Amino acid sequence: MSNPVLAELLRGELVESRHSGALAVSDSEGGLVLAFGDTERPVFPRSAVKAFQALPLIESGAADRLGLDDGEIALAVSSHGGEARHVAVATSMLAKAGRDVATLECGVHAPSYRKAAEALVRAGEKPSALHNNCSGKHSGFICLACAEGLDPKGYVGPSHPVMRAVMGAVNEMSGAALDGAGVGTDGCSIPTQAAPLAGIARGFARLGTGAHLGPERAKAAARIRRAAAADPFLVAGTGRFCTDVMAIFGERVFVKTGAEGVFCACLPELGYGVALKCDDGATRAAEVMMAAVIARLLPLSDSENAALQPFLAPVQKNWNGIEVGRLRAAGPLA
Amino acid sequence: MSNPVLAELLRGELVESRHSGALAVSDSEGGLVLAFGDTERPVFPRSAVKAFQALPLIESGAADRLGLDDGEIALAVSSHGGEARHVAVATSMLAKAGRDVATLECGVHAPSYRKAAEALVRAGEKPSALHNNCSGKHSGFICLACAEGLDPKGYVGPSHPVMRAVMGAVNEMSGAALDGAGVGTDGCSIPTQAAPLAGIARGFARLGTGAHLGPERAKAAARIRRAAAADPFLVAGTGRFCTDVMAIFGERVFVKTGAEGVFCACLPELGYGVALKCDDGATRAAEVMMAAVIARLLPLSDSENAALQPFLAPVQKNWNGIEVGRLRAAGPLA
Numbered sequence: 001m002s003n004p005v006l007a008e009l010l011r012g013e014l015v016e017s018r019h020s021g022a023l024a025v026s027d028s029e030g031g032l033v034l035a036f037g038d039t040e041r042p043v044f045p046r047s048a049v050k051a052f053q054a055l056p057l058i059e060s061g062a063a064d065r066l067g068l069d070d071g072e073i074a075l076a077v078s079s080h081g082g083e084a085r086h087v088a089v090a091t092s093m094l095a096k097a098g099r100d101v102a103t104l105e106c107g108v109h110a111p112s113y114r115k116a117a118e119a120l121v122r123a124g125e126k127p128s129a130l131h132n133n134c135s136g137k138h139s140g141f142i143c144l145a146c147a148e149g150l151d152p153k154g155y156v157g158p159s160h161p162v163m164r165a166v167m168g169a170v171n172e173m174s175g176a177a178l179d180g181a182g183v184g185t186d187g188c189s190i191p192t193q194a195a196p197l198a199g200i201a202r203g204f205a206r207l208g209t210g211a212h213l214g215p216e217r218a219k220a221a222a223r224i225r226r227a228a229a230a231d232p233f234l235v236a237g238t239g240r241f242c243t244d245v246m247a248i249f250g251e252r253v254f255v256k257t258g259a260e261g262v263f264c265a266c267l268p269e270l271g272y273g274v275a276l277k278c279d280d281g282a283t284r285a286a287e288v289m290m291a292a293v294i295a296r297l298l299p300l301s302d303s304e305n306a307a308l309q310p311f312l313a314p315v316q317k318n319w320n321g322i323e324v325g326r327l328r329a330a331g332p333l334a
Numbered sequence: 335m336s337n338p339v340l341a342e343l344l345r346g347e348l349v350e351s352r353h354s355g356a357l358a359v360s361d362s363e364g365g366l367v368l369a370f371g372d373t374e375r376p377v378f379p380r381s382a383v384k385a386f387q388a389l390p391l392i393e394s395g396a397a398d399r400l401g402l403d404d405g406e407i408a409l410a411v412s413s414h415g416g417e418a419r420h421v422a423v424a425t426s427m428l429a430k431a432g433r434d435v436a437t438l439e440c441g442v443h444a445p446s447y448r449k450a451a452e453a454l455v456r457a458g459e460k461p462s463a464l465h466n467n468c469s470g471k472h473s474g475f476i477c478l479a480c481a482e483g484l485d486p487k488g489y490v491g492p493s494h495p496v497m498r499a500v501m502g503a504v505n506e507m508s509g510a511a512l513d514g515a516g517v518g519t520d521g522c523s524i525p526t527q528a529a530p531l532a533g534i535a536r537g538f539a540r541l542g543t544g545a546h547l548g549p550e551r552a553k554a555a556a557r558i559r560r561a562a563a564a565d566p567f568l569v570a571g572t573g574r575f576c577t578d579v580m581a582i583f584g585e586r587v588f589v590k591t592g593a594e595g596v597f598c599a600c601l602p603e604l605g606y607g608v609a610l611k612c613d614d615g616a617t618r619a620a621e622v623m624m625a626a627v628i629a630r631l632l633p634l635s636d637s638e639n640a641a642l643q644p645f646l647a648p649v650q651k652n653w654n655g656i657e658v659g660r661l662r663a664a665g666p667l668a
Binding site for chain 2: 002012013014017018042118132181182185188189280320321
């Protein structure tokens with residue numbers, strides 16, 4: 001019943017904390033290549049499925065009609081740190097839709113990247129919705145609405161035609177719920193649709209290969225992966241797992257974090273999709289789990305292996321810079 | 335083998351994340367009144383045992399010789415937010431020892447209270463060791479050294495006479511390790527000594543009652559509890575569980591958080607001590623678990639019950655202020 005411990009924190013020689021979780025690696029037929037824990041229980045995938053949520057923007061032709069470039073596509077699937085370039089690209093997307101920050105309905109929070117937040121304070125400025133980690137995704141929704149001649153107002157609601165298209169795409173890709181208890185409200189106010197990890201992993205296998213997708217959706221999926229690989233900074237930011245791991249592997253790995261310990265990936269050369277959730281919602285553990293899956297499945301060169309080490313066993317330092325412990329994969333993932 | 339789920343996060347009607355843990359409630363004889371999970375496996379109690387670590391400062395007479403007041407005693411057992419009053423009280427403690435910030439060996443981090451951190455940035459100032467959440471505890475160690483005529487230099491090391499006294503007190507109160515793999519390095523560079531939750535809980539029962547303690551230690555324990563109850567802001571700070579819960583209950587509850595999901599408490603009128611650890615290290619869950627233990631064991635007036643509700647089921651709001659879910663106790667704690 002309970003999921004296995006998949007990551008642990010060592011302090012000195014003792015295990016201090018333990019993170020259980022579930023993990024599915026699927027091919028595009030839905031065959032599970034690797035599975036730990038309960039991969040059928042629905043989980044909220046949160047921001048980890050932003051690539052699914054961006055499909056309608058591209059496959060509808062809206063992105064091309066507005067002339068969105070690949071950087072803007074990358075930002076549309078991002079959970080960014082609110083750094084200056086992220087804000088600039090979101091602003092540009094909104095301008096192409098004839099809109100600005102006032103149309104965003106994601107809410108406001110300070111940049112998650114500390115130095116960007118401090119720079120705002122130092123300048124005496126308040127954060128805006130452009131700094132919200134989801135502003136790229138929301139700008140994409142607004143672009144879709146405007147390109148289709150729809151009023152974007154209320155686009156975060158499940159009955160808005162934009163959100164109906166987005167929810168439909170997530171449902172088709174992963175088997176996610178369309179209504180009822182399986183639909184919650186995300187941090188940025190759009191619906192988050194619960195789906196089994198096995199279904200989400202199959203969806204990422206298809207995102208990575210195009211298998212079982214119509215031609216426009218397969219093209220859109222390939223464009224998203226190519227855009228993320230070309231400029232992974234735009235998908236997350238400075239010091240972030242998604243950015244740094246995609247910088248190592250280029251188009252060999254598309255990886256995306258979600259709140260509450262969700263992590264998803266495509267490994268296109270293997271034809272696999274990955275979906276995992278750390279039960280307790282810890283990002284630090286979900287990252288270690290994802291690094292361990294990549295190390296286990298993907299053939300690595302010596303330099304790729306070396307570059308992945310800091311993510312497989314992140315060192316924990318204290319306020320004096322003394323190494324006090326480290327995280328590592330555990331149990332069946334060790 | 336694995337500990338039960340003791341807290342969970344709901345998003346809408348679905349459980350999104352789960353936190354397992356272990357929990358011991360003990361009397362001062364070591365009899366377990368309530369126990370869930372493995373209460374014999376050693377855990378690092380981290381800052382949750384600062385009250386034990388402050389005993390030598392008081393029972394040695396050092397605190398009185400330097401004229402420390404109750405606010406300074408409260409800060410000596412605190413994990414504070416780095417707010418202006420915390421910094422001022424730590425500065426005063428150091429001055430009474432004839433020292434200043436340069437003697438602190440805890441390392442530097444920005445105030446954990448966001449507004450205090452922003453105020454520093456706005457003023458163009460860098461954080462100092464006084465803003466470290468452990469600066470009160472460290473100032474207490476320095477006071478002990480100076481009052482005893484010892485050079486405080488190197489006081490964070492396990493062979494310094496101050497740290498030997500501190501580690502001895504923690505060992506006597508909880509059965510914690512004195513050397514070997516059971517001793518790790520804490521965030522502030524002092525040793526953290528692993529102990530079973532059952533032993534830590536028994537120690538807190540004794541801290542709350544004075545039972546099985548020598549007369550000077552019993553007096554020191556009572557002074558710590560009285561000082562914390564009189565000014566709980568100094569033990570944590572604005573918006574913090576320890577401060578807010580002690581403000582509700584006064585001397586009826588002494589409660590202290592530790593990193594990586596540890597929480598300890600005395601319930602003196604019942605003669606009980608409480609020690610719990612959320613397996614995955616999440617403070618949000620450890621807080622809910624502690625609130626649930628208090629609600630379960632302590633006779634509550636209607637107003638106390640109402641005041642405790644926000645800690646029993648903290649509401650989660652998103653960036654637009656919409657309620658998206660809540661935390662709650664689960665499993666045997668529900």
